[in-house]
Amino acid sequence: MTTSTNTTDLYLLTDLVAPLPATTSTNATDLRHLIDLIAALPAATSPADAGLIPVTATAVGEVVWVYARGQYRRGVVTKVTPTRADVTYTTQGALDESARIYATWEAASEDEEIAYATRRARGNWRFKTAMADGTADFYKRFTFTPEEKRKEMATYADQVAAAGSEEAYVQAEVDRARTSFRAKKAENTSPLAHVKITCKTSKIADLFRDPTT
Structure with missing residues (x-):
């Protein structure tokens, strides 16, 4: 499997359901949606073991799984080219860090x-x-x-x-x-005001989806 090393961290200083920043090339999704999608396969678990199937074609807004930072992570397609796609996701760690910043500034x-x-x-x-x-x-x-x-x-x-x-x-x-x-x-508008999201560029052929959703 080959994926691009183009991984970009983006920071949201917005309200709870603000659209993704323009650098993700689209406003197809929002922060709350990304939070609802947070999931990652255990490092030793393959997509096949988790019941996922390879993606043959995709479109902006589709929910897919992408390999990023040592795990398959669930996110949203935010840009598509003939062979590659940008998948944007966030993590529980990002939520926890945003909540910590919020608590610090609240105090x-x-x-x-x-x-x-x-x-x-x-x-x-x-x-x-x-x-x-x-x-x-x-x-x-x-x-x-x-x-x-x-x-x-x-x-x-x-x-x-x-x-x-x-x-x-x-x-x-x-x-x-x-x-x-x-x-x-x-x-510091909310516990989610500083959530970091990540945009990962991958070959479309290396993406997976859940056939049950």
């Missing part, structure tokens, strides 16, 4: 994120000002020629001057952290 606190961003910004400011005036331990831990040190000091002096003051710098960093946190929180 995340904006106040804690801002407090951390504030501490980090003040530490960065101390480092920048010490680099600018030449007193940073960094200059002692590493070897600099006088010219190299002068350039480093000038670079950080420009950054300090551009920031204006410590409070202005800290506020700008906190604002960026708040915007980033809220955007990531907004992506």
